[in-house]
Amino acid sequence: MLGNSVLVEIKNLRTYFHLPEGTVRAVDGVDLTVRRGHTLGVVGESGCGKSVTALSLLRLVPSPGRIEGGEILFYRTVEEAGASSALTDVIDLAKLEPNGREMRSIRGNQISMVFQEPMSALIPVRTVGSQITEVITLHQKVSEAEAREIAADMLARVRLPKPRQALDDYPFQLSGGMRQRAVIAMALCCRPKLLIADEPTTALDVTTEAQILDLMRELQKEFGMAIMYITHNLGVIAEMAEMVAVMYLGKVVELTDVRTLFMSPLHPYTRALLKSIPQLTDAVTRGGKKPRLQTIEGMVPDPYSVLPGCTFHPRCPERIPDVCDRVEPGVSEVAPGHSVKCHLYSSP
């Protein structure tokens, strides 16, 4: 099943934040697989641990957060890894020193990231060009002038108008959409194998968002990179992802291909989430009476609490008394490539 196409395999990852108020289990036993050249969508509401999962992968978890356990296996081919005798080289990112040489040579090079807010991802007092060339000279053996050429070429590929001129612009001189293009150029200039995109279009307008999503799909085709796309927007997930992981309170509750997710979701949380988004078709074809939106009762519990059983049980409309509030459900594979963490689907 796995074979050579696997790029990153996350196994039972746990990232906790030890705070004076208690321990926040931001990521609590996550298993995910990213395949080469494919897009994995990670969707969930705020606080579900989707961003911390990405930061763990890059070893950028801010203090007092720590990876408590699990593995993040990064599979590289021989040429990617450099000198290595085996056909593929496996490295556990969770075991590396966060700021050690090896992690630094991977971060921004083979795995890079695009953040939500393009203004805070760029240093305001340095030109766009100097920030991109820095990434290039850090990871590639090229001169300053060559790096500038690569940067200009990359800005042209992300369709920034007048790329050469943009090299000498400061971030504030670019619009939001242009800044995000510059950030994407910076992330791609070392031809990463994996691009982690954490809500890259959330701060943008819809027409700009459409442009950026289109651009990312095109660049993925061109560069053959894998994308881990993190968002709360199910509409964006439908457009970008091939496989989707739905997260709730630090756990993956459902994992399947994008079509199945929207056509026949299984986990009660996924189903409720999909029903709570306003549908254009309902709004337009209504005959006088507005259909009410379905809501998920209650709210996400406070992050310090440790709930027994399934973490979704207090809000779940289909909870089984004495089961869901006591026993944590295992992950059941209901169909090839479709797994659900819910008692409703566990085999007895």
Added chain:
Amino acid sequence: MPEPTHHGEPLLEVKNLVKHFPIRRGFLRRVVGYVRAVDGVSFHVMEGETLGLVGESGCGKTTAGRSILRAIQPTSGEVWFRDPVLGRVDVTKLGRDQLRQVWRNMRVIFQDPYASLSPRMTLLDIVGAPLRAMGLAKGKELEDRVAEMLELVGLRPEYMRRYPHAFSGGQRQRIGLARALAPNPKFVICDEPVSALDVSVQAQILNLLEDLQEKMGLTYLFVAHDLSVVAHISDRVAVMYVGKIVEMAPTAELFLSPRHPYTEALMSAIPRPDPRPREKRILLTGEVANPANPPSGCYFHPRCAYVQDVCAKEEPPLEEISPGHWVKCHLARELQLTGAVQV
């Protein structure tokens, strides 16, 4: 100029509203130009109706809302509001005392539930503030009213002595709603009330807004950028682009058969929660026009896929091409555009 097409009288009529912000430069702070944030906007809202106002950031939708409330003084234009006490008045011309009276009936809820509540005031102070300021209630009566309001928006009255930090984003938005509704208003401007919330919480607040509208007979001006949310809650929708309304129509009609190329592009851009392949998407090129230095003719012409020579020369008027459907485009009668939903 759109005149009311419904029966009955409109609660709010906005006529040719303009708000220009001066751009000052240099030592003498001389005015070197104007940002045309709102540039001649006209519409009306009927009693009990929800009018959605959509557009991308910088299109002037928030400034329009603020000018209507007269939280900022509009440059020119008229805002006629039917006040239960004062009768039909032009809000832009009112004096201080009359404005205070109008503000009892014209309220606002804001986008950011974290920034719009003072962290140092209890819920009693926050929700009670408009009642106290308007001299509507005090003492025990005030507390009773606040308790009633909190209950109305789905919060426990016992929380009255707590501070906002103890509440989640959705709960804070409920507090803001309780504050807006405390003086029992007729008209509420909802400025992106759900865009800072998670989907599941967003649905709760949208349902609450609809319930309260029915219960209290409220009229909403719903300002937002999310077209699915606007389509869900609005009876009619107005689309703004660079300070002007480019299209306005009943919700179903607008989404089924838009007549302005910008509306078509905006609808085409919405990410749809449906993975099936869809019709060809219209990708706009370029950027939103600069409201300080807008293009000639139709402001949308540099990005428009259907542009003609006339578009760069003449600004099209906002015309009613079928009952209640207003379009500001030279080609409105000729183009066959694709809606957000095909039937």
